Amino acid sequence: MSSTHADSLLNALAELTALRRPRLMLRTARFGTLDYQRDTDLRRILRLPATPAPGVATLRLLMELESQHEALRTRPPQEIGNPWRATRHIEVLIALIAEARLLAEAVTPAT
DSSP, X not given: OOHHHHHHHHHHHHHHHHOOOOHHHHHHHHHHGGGOOIIIIIHHHHTOSSOOOSSHHXXXXXXXXXXXXXXXXXXXXXXXXXXXXXXHHHHHHHHHHHHHHHHHHHHSOOO
């Protein structure tokens, strides 16, 4: 792994650990990772014709999508626009956590 790729991965994981979300949402998402099926769920969540390869780019896509859902969740109630959907937000969080774990396992040396 090149040092720039490793730096990019570490930066993405650091950004991910800095996210602050309601405890109930995170607990629900962590529990949901038990049923996460990468091939079908990730393709559906990202609305892609094929499942993307694991990597920083996929993690970044999920982080951007989650950020959009968070903006919907925290916007003032009087604003008009797309409604926040808790189930969709949780699905994105599930995929984000599962993909981050997948990447972390890939770079963690086996003991």
